[in-house]
Amino acid sequence: MDFKGKMFVFTAPSGAGKTTIVRHLLKTYDFLDFSISATTREKRDHEENGRDYYFMSPEEFRYRAENDEFVEWEEVYEDQFYGTLKSEVTRLWENKKHIAFDIDVRGATNIKKLYGDDCLAIFVKPPSIETLISRLERRRTESEESLKKRIARVKREMNYENSFDRILVNDLLEVTFKEAEFIVEGFLGITDE
Numbered sequence: 001m002d003f004k005g006k007m008f009v010f011t012a013p014s015g016a017g018k019t020t021i022v023r024h025l026l027k028t029y030d031f032l033d034f035s036i037s038a039t040t041r042e043k044r045d046h047e048e049n050g051r052d053y054y055f056m057s058p059e060e061f062r063y064r065a066e067n068d069e070f071v072e073w074e075e076v077y078e079d080q081f082y083g084t085l086k087s088e089v090t091r092l093w094e095n096k097k098h099i100a101f102d103i104d105v106r107g108a109t110n111i112k113k114l115y116g117d118d119c120l121a122i123f124v125k126p127p128s129i130e131t132l133i134s135r136l137e138r139r140r141t142e143s144e145e146s147l148k149k150r151i152a153r154v155k156r157e158m159n160y161e162n163s164f165d166r167i168l169v170n171d172l173l174e175v176t177f178k179e180a181e182f183i184v185e186g187f188l189g190i191t192d193e
């Protein structure tokens with residue numbers, strides 16, 4: 001494989017806006033594609049297998065982990081596993097794409113360690129924890145229990161804000177999108193001149 005695309009790792013607590021930002025960048029840049037993670041969590045109504053995630057049973061996930069098929073994987077929430085398949089990175093590079101990831105802070109730390117300077121890790125920061133919680137509630141994708149799990153983890157994950165290459169504050173969405181574009185173009189050395 002000759003081409004090895006750069007990696008843009010968006011990380012943050014749930015509800016910070018990673019998915020929204022990554023989806024915007026994917027619409028904006030043909031050269032960028034999404035690393036579809038494997039997960040054992042249940043599919044949400046609007047999600048599609050093979051687009052948002054590769055949804056799989058815990059047995060399949062465990063088998064693949066034992067078979068060393070993951071670049072990284074984590075038990076992000078109790079009994080819910082998420083991971084980046086090696087075959088996914090290969091697929092995207094074969095398609096000559098730079099890669100956007102939406103993964104938790106531990107996964108992001110691991111990807112950064114593995115790929116070093118070819119990887120830019122961006123921490124998405126909500127204006128406040130209260131804003132993040134109200135966005136998560138308004139998203140209406142989670143059960144009461146799942147919402148609780150996410151909120152419980154927010155404070156811990158917020159402690160990682162200085163552990164990555166960039167901090168992207170997600171307040172006004174239009175401003176965030178422009179800043180995200182600036183970050184991507186800057187890392188790839190794209191200029192208007």
Ligand SMILES: Nc1nc2c(ncn2[C@@H]2O[C@H](COP(=O)(O)OP(=O)(O)O)[C@@H](O)[C@H]2O)c(=O)[nH]1
Binds near residue numbers: 041102103150
């Ligand atoms: N380590 C790791 N984390 C992942 C991966 N895919 C998704 N995640 C993270 O798992 C967490 C839960 O994701 P999800 O269930 O989609 O819920 P949401 O964050 O509330 O939208 C988020 O922090 C994701 O970024 C992955 O491949 N590896």
Ligand SMILES: Nc1ncnc2c1ncn2[C@@H]1O[C@H](COP(=O)(O)OP(=O)(O)O)[C@@H](O)[C@H]1O
Binds near residue numbers: 012019170172176
């Ligand atoms: N800047 C913003 N202003 C208002 N709402 C936002 C903003 N960014 C994201 N949202 C909304 O907040 C919710 C959580 O965002 P999402 O992208 O799903 O976060 P994550 O992927 O980090 O869990 C979604 O309903 C999304 O539409």
